[in-house]
Amino acid sequence: MRLIFHAIAGAATGFILMYLALSMNFSSDFSRFAFEFTLLLLGIVILLLVFGVMSIVQMNKKAKMTLSGDEEDKRDIWQYKKYSDTSLGGTVALVLSIVSLGIAIITEQPIWLVIVTSVAIAVATLLSTVLPAMIKVLYPDRDLPKVAEKDYAKKLLAASDEGERHVMLEGLYRTFTTLNVTLLSALLLLIVYSVATGVSQLFAIFVIALILIIANAQYLFSIRNKS
Numbered sequence: 001m002r003l004i005f006h007a008i009a010g011a012a013t014g015f016i017l018m019y020l021a022l023s024m025n026f027s028s029d030f031s032r033f034a035f036e037f038t039l040l041l042l043g044i045v046i047l048l049l050v051f052g053v054m055s056i057v058q059m060n061k062k063a064k065m066t067l068s069g070d071e072e073d074k075r076d077i078w079q080y081k082k083y084s085d086t087s088l089g090g091t092v093a094l095v096l097s098i099v100s101l102g103i104a105i106i107t108e109q110p111i112w113l114v115i116v117t118s119v120a121i122a123v124a125t126l127l128s129t130v131l132p133a134m135i136k137v138l139y140p141d142r143d144l145p146k147v148a149e150k151d152y153a154k155k156l157l158a159a160s161d162e163g164e165r166h167v168m169l170e171g172l173y174r175t176f177t178t179l180n181v182t183l184l185s186a187l188l189l190l191i192v193y194s195v196a197t198g199v200s201q202l203f204a205i206f207v208i209a210l211i212l213i214i215a216n217a218q219y220l221f222s223i224r225n226k227s
Helices: 002-022 030-063 070-106 111-138 152-159 162-197 202-224
Strands: none
Touching (some): 030 111, 162 202
């Protein structure tokens, strides 16, 4: 029932966005602002990457400190929040760097900008690779699996206590439902854009539809097989 509700909510949201989109002028040439927009995205990416590197250094430093009692509890809370913030920053940096590279290539920006955005992608990817390894540094006493291990998700859940599992599963379910709503809205917006501009977005529509089907099928089959 919840999935049906969220599907209806996504359709309603898409309808509202569609109505608003129909009143907009899609004929503007956004390529005129591509260079400035790419620089803006690149600036945000660089700030996020600097934040990520500094956070890793800080977490390493704090993890090596010998603490006890309340001070150790405060450090654990700080590490948890800092790791979460750094993970989010790394993900956003990777996505925005890929978007900026795409804009730079599609709008034929200077080659140096393409190279810089490519380097940003490489650094963001490296950050996303290094960050999971920090778990072992932050919690050396816990038998946590490595990201590269087979059945990592199952092993991570098995190594987590009941409270941690509840938080992870609640967050993942919220993410799943939000993904459904946003992707359904994106489908409707792409259809409106195609109609309004005459520029076919069928490939993107098919890709998003496929992602929706695969994600929902995987979720529902995993629940079905548990019964």
